[in-house]
Amino acid sequence: MAHQTPEKLVIVGNGMAPGRMLEELFEKAKGRYDVTIFNAEPRVNYDRIMLSPVLSGEKAYTDIVIHDDAWYATNGVTLHKGAKVAQIDRAARTVTAENGITATYDKLVIATGSSPFIIPVPGHQLPGVLAYRDLDDVEKMLAGSRDGGRAIVIGAGLLGLEAAYGLKRQGMDVTVIHLMPTIMERQLDPAAAYLLEKALTERGIEIVTKANTKRILGETKVEGIELEDGRIIGGSMVVMAVGIRPASNLAKEAGIAVNRGIVVDDGMMTSDAAVYALGECAEHRGTCYGLVAPLYESARVLADRLAGGEAEYHGSVTNTKLKVTGINLFSAGDFADGEGREEIVLRDATAGVYKRLVLRDNRIIGAVLYGETSDGSWFFDLMKKGADITAMRETLIFGQAYQGGSPLDPTAAVAALPDDAEICGCNGVCKGKIVATITGKGLTSLDEVRAHTKASASCGSCTGLVEQVMSLTLGEAYNPAAVQPMCTCTELGHDDVRRLIKAKGLKTIPAVMQELEWKTSCGCAKCRPALNYYLVSDWPDEYADDYQSRFINERVHANIQKDGTYSVVPRMWGGVTNSGELRAIADVVDKFEIPMVKVTGGQRIDLLGIEKEDLPAVWADLGKAGFVSGQAYAKGLRTVKTCVGSDWCRFGTQDSTGLGIRIEKFMWGSWTPAKLKLAVSGCPRNCAEATCKDIGVICVDSGFEIHFAGAAGLDIKGTEVLGLVRTEDEALEHIVALTQMYREQARYLERIYKWTKRIGVEEIRRQIMDDAERRKAFFDRFVFSQKFAQVDPWSERVSGKDKHEFRPMATVGFSQAAE
Amino acid sequence: MDTNWPTENWHSIGDISDIPLRGARCVRTPQGKIAVFRTAENEIFAIEDHCPHKGGPLSQGIVHGTAVTCPLHNWVISLETGKALGADDGAVRTIPVRNDGGALFIALESLMIAAE
Numbered sequence: 065m066a067h068q069t070p071e072k073l074v075i076v077g078n079g080m081a082p083g084r085m086l087e088e089l090f091e092k093a094k095g096r097y098d099v100t101i102f103n104a105e106p107r108v109n110y111d112r113i114m115l116s117p118v119l120s121g122e123k124a125y126t127d128i129v130i131h132d133d134a135w136y137a138t139n140g141v142t143l144h145k146g147a148k149v150a151q152i153d154r155a156a157r158t159v160t161a162e163n164g165i166t167a168t169y170d171k172l173v174i175a176t177g178s179s180p181f182i183i184p185v186p187g188h189q190l191p192g193v194l195a196y197r198d199l200d201d202v203e204k205m206l207a208g209s210r211d212g213g214r215a216i217v218i219g220a221g222l223l224g225l226e227a228a229y230g231l232k233r234q235g236m237d238v239t240v241i242h243l244m245p246t247i248m249e250r251q252l253d254p255a256a257a258y259l260l261e262k263a264l265t266e267r268g269i270e271i272v273t274k275a276n277t278k279r280i281l282g283e284t285k286v287e288g289i290e291l292e293d294g295r296i297i298g299g300s301m302v303v304m305a306v307g308i309r310p311a312s313n314l315a316k317e318a319g320i321a322v323n324r325g326i327v328v329d330d331g332m333m334t335s336d337a338a339v340y341a342l343g344e345c346a347e348h349r350g351t352c353y354g355l356v357a358p359l360y361e362s363a364r365v366l367a368d369r370l371a372g373g374e375a376e377y378h379g380s381v382t383n384t385k386l387k388v389t390g391i392n393l394f395s396a397g398d399f400a401d402g403e404g405r406e407e408i409v410l411r412d413a414t415a416g417v418y419k420r421l422v423l424r425d426n427r428i429i430g431a432v433l434y435g436e437t438s439d440g441s442w443f444f445d446l447m448k449k450g451a452d453i454t455a456m457r458e459t460l461i462f463g464q465a466y467q468g469g470s471p472l473d474p475t476a477a478v479a480a481l482p483d484d485a486e487i488c489g490c491n492g493v494c495k496g497k498i499v500a501t502i503t504g505k506g507l508t509s510l511d512e513v514r515a516h517t518k519a520s521a522s523c524g525s526c527t528g529l530v531e532q533v534m535s536l537t538l539g540e541a542y543n544p545a546a547v548q549p550m551c552t553c554t555e556l557g558h559d560d561v562r563r564l565i566k567a568k569g570l571k572t573i574p575a576v577m578q579e580l581e582w583k584t585s586c587g588c589a590k591c592r593p594a595l596n597y598y599l600v601s602d603w604p605d606e607y608a609d610d611y612q613s614r615f616i617n618e619r620v621h622a623n624i625q626k627d628g629t630y631s632v633v634p635r636m637w638g639g640v641t642n643s644g645e646l647r648a649i650a651d652v653v654d655k656f657e658i659p660m661v662k663v664t665g666g667q668r669i670d671l672l673g674i675e676k677e678d679l680p681a682v683w684a685d686l687g688k689a690g691f692v693s694g695q696a697y698a699k700g701l702r703t704v705k706t707c708v709g710s711d712w713c714r715f716g717t718q719d720s721t722g723l724g725i726r727i728e729k730f731m732w733g734s735w736t737p738a739k740l741k742l743a744v745s746g747c748p749r750n751c752a753e754a755t756c757k758d759i760g761v762i763c764v765d766s767g768f769e770i771h772f773a774g775a776a777g778l779d780i781k782g783t784e785v786l787g788l789v790r791t792e793d794e795a796l797e798h799i800v801a802l803t804q805m806y807r808e809q810a811r812y813l814e815r816i817y818k819w820t821k822r823i824g825v826e827e828i829r830r831q832i833m834d835d836a837e838r839r840k841a842f843f844d845r846f847v848f849s850q851k852f853a854q855v856d857p858w859s860e861r862v863s864g865k866d867k868h869e870f871r872p873m874a875t876v877g878f879s880q881a882a883e
Numbered sequence: 884m885d886t887n888w889p890t891e892n893w894h895s896i897g898d899i900s901d902i903p904l905r906g907a908r909c910v911r912t913p914q915g916k917i918a919v920f921r922t923a924e925n926e927i928f929a930i931e932d933h934c935p936h937k938g939g940p941l942s943q944g945i946v947h948g949t950a951v952t953c954p955l956h957n958w959v960i961s962l963e964t965g966k967a968l969g970a971d972d973g974a975v976r977t978i979p980v981r982n983d984g985g986a987l988f989i990a991l992e993s994l995m996i997a998a999e
Contacts, residue, residue, distance in 0.1 A: 134956055138936065515970040586905060586923045589945040589952030589959070612905040616943040616954040624954055628940040873901055873908035873919060876894035877991045 070098045073370065074159055074167050076149045076314065077175035078103035080112055081343035081359040083130055084491075085173070088367030090139055096371065099141045100167045102159065105198060106146035108132055112198070113356055113490070116223075116387045119202050119230030126778055149176075152318035154336055171338055171370060174315050174326060178308035178344040178354065183218070187280030187289075193302045196227045205303065209234035214299035216240075216289055218277055220247035222386060224305030225260075228269050229388045231303070239270040239297055241277060241289070251384045251395040255411075256418050256434040263391050263416075272297075310345045310352050325352040330376040332366040342366050348379060355382050357489045364492070383444050383489060385437070392433075394440035397447055398422065399430030410461045419461055426454045439463035441529060445485045478532040487533060488519040488526045495533055502537045509552070510534065551590035553582050558811035562598055571603050573610055587613075594812035597699065600735050601807050604849035611866070617697035620869050621857040622679055630679060631672040633696035634686050635732065638706045638725035638744075639667025648689030656682055666703030666741060668694055680870055683858035692732075692856040699813070700735040701742075704728040705753070709746030709763065718763035720746035723792055727799060733854040734846070736803065737810040737819070755783045758816040759799055764788075768795040772802060772828075773820035781817055784825045787833040801842035802832050808845075893981060893988040899927065900985070907942040907951070912991055917978055918942035919987065920962050922949055928962035929980045929989050935960075935973030 075082045078101050086099065109131040117123040136143045147161040152172070160166045180195035182188055194204050205227070209215070215231045217224050220242035232238045240247075246257035261271050276292040280302055288298040310325035321327045321335035325347030332340045332348075343359050344352065353359055358380030368375035383396030399422045401407075410419040415435060421443065422430035428447040433440055442464040446453060453460050464480055481487075483496030501507065501517045513530060514521040520530040534542045549555050556564070561580065570576045573595050577587060587595070592613035599607040611619050622630035634649070649669060653661055660672035674682055683693075696702060704727050707713065709720030724744040731742075743754035744761040754760025756776035760783055762769040767790040771783035786802065789795050805828065810819040820828060831838050861870075902908050902921040909932055910917045916932035918941050926949065932942045939955030949962045959968045965977040979990040 134937070512970070584948055586947050588947045588950075589957065592945060592947065612903055612946065615945065620943075624940075624943060626937070626955065628938075628943075868901065868903065868908060872911050872916075874894075874896040875911040876896060876989070877912040877914070 070096060071170040072168060073097035073099045073171050073173070074169035075099065075101045075173045075175060076152075076159060077101075077177055077343065077345075078105065078109050078143065079175060079177050079343055080109065080130065080356060081177075081363050082173060082175040083109040084360050085175075085342060085363035085367045085370075086139070086141070088364050089370055092367060092373070093371035094139075097171070099139070100169075101136075101141060101143045102147045102149045102161055102165070102167075103143060103145050104148035105200070107199065108136070108143070108145075110199065113387075115196075115199065115202050116226035116230055118199070119205060119227065120233040121230075122233075124779060125199060149314060152314060152339075154318055154320075154339070157338065169338070171340070173366070174320075174334070174339065174341045174345060175343045176311040176314055176345045178352075179311050180304065181307045181309055182304050183277060183306060185277055185279050187282060187286075188304075190280055190282050190286050191284070192282070192286030192300060193280060193304065196223050196303055196305050197308070205231060205301070206234065208301045209236050211300065212236060213301070214239060214297075215301040215303060216297055216299040217303045217305060218289075219305040219307070220244075220271060220273070221250065221305060221307070222248065222384060224303070225264065226387055227303050227305055228264070229267070231301075232267060232269055236301070237270075237299075238268070239272060239299065240264075241275045241291070241297075242271065242273045243276055245274050247271065247273065248386075251432075252393075252434075253399055253420060253432050255409075255420070256393070256395070256432045259416060259418055259434050260386075260391065260393060264388075308344065308354060310347065312345050315339075315341065315345070323347050323350075330365075330378065331369045331374075332362055332377060333369070340366055340369070348377060351379060353380065353382070355384065357492065358382055360490065360492055381444075381448050383431075383440070385440075392435055392437040394433040394437040395431065396440070396444050397428070397430035399432055405429070408457075408461045421461060423453070426452050426457070428453060438528075441486065441489075441526070442481065444489075445481070448486075478529060479536055487529050488517075488521075490526075491518040491521060493517050493519040498530065498533050499537050502534060508538065508541060550594060551588055553577075553584040553587050553591050554580060556580060558594065561595070562602075562809075562811075565598055565602055571599065571606055572608075573599065573613060597735060597737065597812050601737075601849075604852045618699070619866075620676065620679060621693055621695075621697065621861065622674070622676075623697045625672065627673075628676075629673045630676055631670050631696075632674055632679070632682055632686075633664065633668055633670050633694035634691035635694040635728075636668040637728050638704055638721050640706075640721060640725065641669075645689055645691065648686065648691070652682055652685045655685065664696070664703075666696075667705050668696075668703065670696070677870055677872075680861050684862045687856075687859050687862055691858075693858045695732065695857075698735065699738050701728070701731045701733070701740050703741055704731075705741070705743040705757070707744075707746050707751040709744075713746055715749060716746035716763070717765050718746055718768065718792075720744040720752065720761070720763050723761065723763075723768075723795065724752075726792070727796060730796060731800065731803065731850075733856075734803070734807075734850060735853065736807055738813050738815045740803065740806075740816070742799070756780070757783065759802060761795060761799070767791065770795060770798050770802075773817040773825070775815065775817045779817070784820065786829060797839065797843050798832060800846050801839040802828070804842040804846040805831060808842075892990050892992070894991060896987050896989055898985050899925070899982065899987055902927075905946045907944075907946060909940075909942045910989065914991065916940070916942070917989065918951075919980065919989070920946055920951060922946060922962070926962075927980050927982050927987060929978040930960070930962060930965050931975040931978070933975060934958055935967060935975055936971065941975070 111128040111130050114128040144165055147163055147165055149159050150162045151160045158166050158168045180197045195201055214237040217228045217240045220240050228238045228240045246254045247261055278290045278292045281288045286302050290296050312322045312326045315326045316322040326341035326345050328341050328346045328348050334341050344354055361380050362377045365375045365377040386393040404424055406423045408421045417435035420432045421428055427450050431443040481495050485495050487495050498517050498519050507513050520527045548557055550558055568579055570579055576595055596610050596613040617623050622632050656678055658671045662670045664670050704724040706721045706724030710716035710718055740758045742759045743752040743757045745752040745754045746763045748762055754762055756774040760771040767788055769788050770786040772786050774783035775781040806816050896910050905923050907918050907920045917929050918932035920928045932940050934941055934953040936958045939953040941951050941953055943954045944951040950959050952959050958971050961968055965975045967973045981988040
């Protein structure tokens with residue numbers, strides 16, 4: 065098969081629209097293009113419409129990533145992160161980023177999105193004035209919310225209200241300022257706006273309508289705002305959510321036709337035949353879209369065009385849902401009063417329900433639903449199809465379940481939907497496709513359906529509908545109310561499994577699988593390591609560790625790297641070393657030609673790029689110098705980071721180094737549900753950064769302040785204070801008892817801060833600080849289990865344990881060739 | 884098992900007891916590393932030691948049923964077909980294995996050896 069040289073496709077912008085376009089393009093014409101993306105944001109493609117749940121704390125950033133780094137690698141896409149394009153040279157067909165990176169193109173897609181509109185009132189440049197557009201804005205809001213105080217949100221549209229709700233959830237007082245007499249006036253009629261305003265006020269959000277901002281107050285940072293009528297509202301943060309405008313400057317400067325957005329035809333082509341525009345920056349037939357569904361529709365068209373097809377985009381009808389937990393709101397189409405229009409209204413004051421349909425020529429042209437929105441997709445479907453509703457006019461407003469006298473089964477409405485009815489508006493997935501995929505691929509869980517169909521994989525508001533489709537298709541086999549199972553091998557969740565292991569006295573993995581009715585013969589890579597940990601933790605003296613159920617790092621006591629080599633980190637107690645140890649490390653590096661030596665964040669030295677076969681010999685040499693494994697690979701105790709403390713530091717209040725070493729020598733070798741990193745700082749200046757660790761100690765004159773549940777990885781979170789103790793002995797007892805409580809109660813892979821969030825800081829304080837008897841019992845159980853855990857895994861393997869791990873089984877096939 | 888394979892291409896690689904149950908070992912060949920697996924049921928499979936996703940060493944993964952989970956990014960590969968399971972797409976080559984009462988042999992294509 066002859067291979068043509070791939071054409072060069074360059075995309076400016078890495079939002080949801082180009083992401084979707086590429087998925088479609090790779091499906092249609094993989095290999096046709098060499099794709100290069102310039103992303104002004106320093107990250108991958110994430111689900112921007114889910115920023116509000118991130119702000120409110122209901123989701124984390126990792127939950128909303130659409131394409132991870134692996135996706136770009138797998139598809140051979142070059143992604144320049146943090147590279148904002150400064151210039152397009154259409155004559156030379158190149159784009160150049162501010163950081164100097166240049167790429168040439170055969171086809172160019174501009175997908176620069178939109179910029180938030182900032183009202184240029186005096187004070188708009190003060191620190192503390194934020195927009196609400198991307199993850200950076202969310203992070204700034206979260207950072208600002210930590211100090212409490214009042215946030216002022218300007219603009220009561222969809223984004224403004226979601227921001228207000230999120231900030232309220234983060235513990236701030238919130239006032240929303242809105243220029244118009246009613247909120248969300250573009251999506252809601254006054255009656256629904258009233259209900260929404262009432263619901264938000266009940267949630268503690270203050271709403272001020274007919275309010276025009278005159279200026280933002282403050283000298284060096286935001287202190288409040290002044291309205292045109294003279295009213296002053298104090299606050300430490302101002303979020304402007306008054307609208308967006310297409311980011312079309314780049315195209316304009318390149319001489320491409322720009323109106324409000326970049327003008328495109330039905331094939332998404334701009335005035336230059338080699339240049340396309342997609343997403344919020346594009347203007348199609350006079351309309352700029354800001355919702356994801358129309359952008360995905362146009363992305364599909366563009367993908368088809370780039371693959372050589374002739375698809376056309378004819379514009380979209382859109383609908384809106386508000387993502388505020390507990391408030392159900394749906395709006396679509398045009399619902400202004402007008403000549404030739406009729407309306408059907410249903411109100412139920414006790415239930416807080418308001419529904420209004422706007423009709424013209426016996427067809428639905430607009431719908432507003434508040435309080436009860438399950439018929440939204442049905443109305444929307446009728447609207448898009450322009451269906452004549454004359455025959456069901458009398459009962460139309462009651463929804464689909466009332467049509468044709470069918471019984472009031474909650475899933476009847478979904479059952480009655482035709483196969484081409486749209487279930488997921490964001491991704492344009494219809495009912496027929498979901499049903500076909502479930503039956504065709506034998507899917508049983510919501511996650512699987514999301515993975516294969518993309519339905520409910522964007523904003524998630526159709527999750528209920530998708531689950532109903534699943535119930536209809538799978539019948540009894542689908543039970544959405546069940547706890548999240550450990551994995552597909554069982555129906556039981558982690559907590560049930562832990563409880564039953566103790567209650568039934570199960571002491572081997574086969575016993576657990578038999579007694580708890582595992583659905584697979586020998587589990588999977590998710591449940592086996594979890595079960596192994598639970599058994600090690602619960603029966604330290606009786607359980608024989610199952611190495612084949614451990615992840616490779618814990619099996620060979622080193623960290624696997626991307627190229628299949630390993631890294632080795634010897635333990636340096638409390639981060640203290642000496643010339644003899646350093647010399648021994650230097651000798652090992654030379655002898656084994658170790659390509660990379662790196663100081664870690666945990667105050668020790670990482671030797672990277674070691675071949676697996678060399679590991680035992682490396683350990684033998686390190687062992688001679690007195691080194692043991694640093695367990696840098698373990699779901700277990702990693703490091704205890706320290707500062708130099710009262711021995712050296714003029715501010716030190718206690719011997720923080722000594723305490724750190726003491727804790728590390730006491731606790732090394734212990735397995736925990738997830739990795740466990742500690743630190744001890746000698747004074748509140750906190751040079752050992754103890755307040756973002758799993759467990760930390762801040763030494764003070766009066767004793768030792770014990771902290772826990774910090775995070776500085778995927779999430780960033782300061783620690784909680786467990787309490788203050790007077791002596792080193794007490795500090796050790798409390799830390800050890802807390803660790804044991806975590807070991808016994810947390811789910812596998814659950815870091816201490818997530819476990820804490822689940823069971824509550826107060827409960828942990830009660831068990832560890834207030835209940836001396838219980839604390840002592842935790843401490844004793846830890847000490848008992850350490851008897852079986854504190855064996856250096858490296859010296860065991862130097863002595864010959866698990867030889868098979870480090871040698872190839874055979875070398876074959878070379879002889880004939882060599883001779 | 885493919886018994887029609889020419890006998891001279893079967894290479895002895897050792898005994899079944901050399902491989903832990905639910906485990907794997909590597910065999911070095913001119914065609915790259917081959918991972919030889921032994922399942923809980925004592926079945927033996929051989930596949931390329933190279934995940935179709937990012938080339939991770941499959942021999943280092945956790946073995947469950949007749950599948951292995953790659954240690955780098957958790958792709959699950961069928962030992963029987965070499966194909967990625969679940970929502971992922973991709974495949975590795977499977978290599979014929981013979982188990983003569985515990986003595987294990989793999990077949991290497993003669994063409995590949997001659998080319999060396």
